[in-house]
Amino acid sequence: MINAVGRDIPEEVLKATGKKVFEGAYAYDNYEYTKAAPTVHAVCDPKRSKLVENIHEALVKCGIKDGMTISFHHHFREGDYIVNMVMEEIHNMGIKGITICASSLGKAHDPIVPMIEDGTIVGIQSSGVRGKIGEAISTGKLRDLAIMRSHGGRVRAIESGEVHIDIAFIGAPTCDEYGNMKANGGKSDCGVLSYAVVDAEYADKVVAITDCLVPFPNVPASISMVHVDYVCVVDAIGNPAKIATGAAKPTTDVRKIMMADYCTQFVINTPYFKEGFSYQTGVGGASIASTISLGKIMEERGIHMGLGLGGITTPMCNLLAKGLIRTLVDTQDFDMGAIESIKTNPNHIEITASEYANPFNKGAYVNKLDFVILASLEVDTNFNCNVVVGSDGMITGAQGGHPDTAAGAKCTIVIAPLLQGRIPAICSNVTTVTTPGETVDVVITDYGIAINPRRQDLIECMKDVKLPFKTIEELRDMAYAMVGEPDPVQFGDRVVGIIEARDGTIIDVVREIKEYEFKD
Amino acid sequence: MEVKKAAMAGTLESSDAQVTVEPGNGTIELSIESSVIHQFGKQIKATILETLGRLDVTSAKVKVVDKGALDCTLKARVECAVYRSNDITENLPWGGVIK
Numbered sequence: 001m002i003n004a005v006g007r008d009i010p011e012e013v014l015k016a017t018g019k020k021v022f023e024g025a026y027a028y029d030n031y032e033y034t035k036a037a038p039t040v041h042a043v044c045d046p047k048r049s050k051l052v053e054n055i056h057e058a059l060v061k062c063g064i065k066d067g068m069t070i071s072f073h074h075h076f077r078e079g080d081y082i083v084n085m086v087m088e089e090i091h092n093m094g095i096k097g098i099t100i101c102a103s104s105l106g107k108a109h110d111p112i113v114p115m116i117e118d119g120t121i122v123g124i125q126s127s128g129v130r131g132k133i134g135e136a137i138s139t140g141k142l143r144d145l146a147i148m149r150s151h152g153g154r155v156r157a158i159e160s161g162e163v164h165i166d167i168a169f170i171g172a173p174t175c176d177e178y179g180n181m182k183a184n185g186g187k188s189d190c191g192v193l194s195y196a197v198v199d200a201e202y203a204d205k206v207v208a209i210t211d212c213l214v215p216f217p218n219v220p221a222s223i224s225m226v227h228v229d230y231v232c233v234v235d236a237i238g239n240p241a242k243i244a245t246g247a248a249k250p251t252t253d254v255r256k257i258m259m260a261d262y263c264t265q266f267v268i269n270t271p272y273f274k275e276g277f278s279y280q281t282g283v284g285g286a287s288i289a290s291t292i293s294l295g296k297i298m299e300e301r302g303i304h305m306g307l308g309l310g311g312i313t314t315p316m317c318n319l320l321a322k323g324l325i326r327t328l329v330d331t332q333d334f335d336m337g338a339i340e341s342i343k344t345n346p347n348h349i350e351i352t353a354s355e356y357a358n359p360f361n362k363g364a365y366v367n368k369l370d371f372v373i374l375a376s377l378e379v380d381t382n383f384n385c386n387v388v389v390g391s392d393g394m395i396t397g398a399q400g401g402h403p404d405t406a407a408g409a410k411c412t413i414v415i416a417p418l419l420q421g422r423i424p425a426i427c428s429n430v431t432t433v434t435t436p437g438e439t440v441d442v443v444i445t446d447y448g449i450a451i452n453p454r455r456q457d458l459i460e461c462m463k464d465v466k467l468p469f470k471t472i473e474e475l476r477d478m479a480y481a482m483v484g485e486p487d488p489v490q491f492g493d494r495v496v497g498i499i500e501a502r503d504g505t506i507i508d509v510v511r512e513i514k515e516y517e518f519k520d
Numbered sequence: 521m522e523v524k525k526a527a528m529a530g531t532l533e534s535s536d537a538q539v540t541v542e543p544g545n546g547t548i549e550l551s552i553e554s555s556v557i558h559q560f561g562k563q564i565k566a567t568i569l570e571t572l573g574r575l576d577v578t579s580a581k582v583k584v585v586d587k588g589a590l591d592c593t594l595k596a597r598v599e600c601a602v603y604r605s606n607d608i609t610e611n612l613p614w615g616g617v618i619k
Contacts, residue, residue: 392558421588422556486559516557
């Protein structure tokens, strides 16, 4: 069945998942539903301890068994030890048929691939995957369909009961013996625990794993003891050097700086750039450069950001420290500067992933965004973006908050260099749609800027602005003139994963990758 | 042109291609590895064969390891490898002498 972004979703996938096809970014506004609830065990005897000796004991006490769904958060990013630690123990216990529902998975989790091959893990639901897990899914090794959800979509899926978590494992930089968790003050600080909050609230069993047990009460807690069944102390929950790196040096790549300058010029010429505006940006070189150049103009003109949102990096914290941002609202910290900032600056606050981006609560922060600056692997002439599947057909990225912020912001800007090697970023059809073009307003490349024709208002307000405006088709044609027109990837028939839209409908599917064959 | 001995041109850097030619046995035996094989395999093959054709090479083993090179780069690497197999290393007829 063809969905609203023109993708054909096979009937058997719709049947197998019970999901519907994507009907548009706002089709589910005002949707009524009843929230799911976990089955919990009361702790009313004060003599009972929540402390367990090790992961094994935690698993036994939680009643781990074949076919369960377990969850993890990804605030430790590429420094995470928790997923591998828990999965290794589950594997050793001979448990099979596990579904992992993680807020994201990365290269740090390559060691779980053999567990996909031997049936320990049969399902993966995540914002995305990189490295060898992506290859394993794309080559058809996972038994069940992989489900890729945005950060907001994941909260919706859990709260609506679409996925039920049996046991949540939550890595906590500090925790007390009763389960009050904080993201800072230990040896593996990660700034915030935003993505894990929904796991704590909706999982049947919740295990806090920490390498820094602190005296009770560990408050104010990011996640409260009221949700926690067991507390497990281990030697290390992560590698601090990989959890948060030093602030990325501002890029010296002239191509990125040029795109950042185009972006800033575009932003300041929109009607949304005014006192109290709200803004989110990513961690790419061009995004960071645009934050820095925008900061200079804010300072010159005395314009302040009312709300800075998102995954936070040092340049945003610098603007906060200078008084150019009123409130910085944080779901993830990408570097040491961001973690230091949330520890020390009272105007830098932690929010939950639901508050950030859940499309099925009563209004998330993304809905209040004026601007979001995003990147994309591919953008097509309908402005659809692909941030999950590489142009070679291999799963290699994550939705993150891309579809959430794009849907929420008044002005969604995607920065992408026209070419990455021989691969054109602007193309006729993206390999996989992850963010619908109706929510993407502007595409900035090093060869020109295209405004989505749906946004005649933006086209109108840019008509006297001296920037290299082009149509999206012109950008694609320039790319194809240089590198040739790419052929579509030769996929097999089997569907190995689905790209879930924020509202739980299917926006696209990912097929098994096939060895390339020359067709004479 | 005859491929007289094994010769190589190009590198494995991103956006380059490494082309190796060896004497053949009457046909063109072509193997292609590419980081962009799915999108550009067909074009890479066509470019290599066309360039060999222009050089009038009809018998060779040709191996291409491509790292996303543009067609112009592929052509130059093939030409260079074929010339090297003939010990032609100076006064190469670059710039379109071989149409």
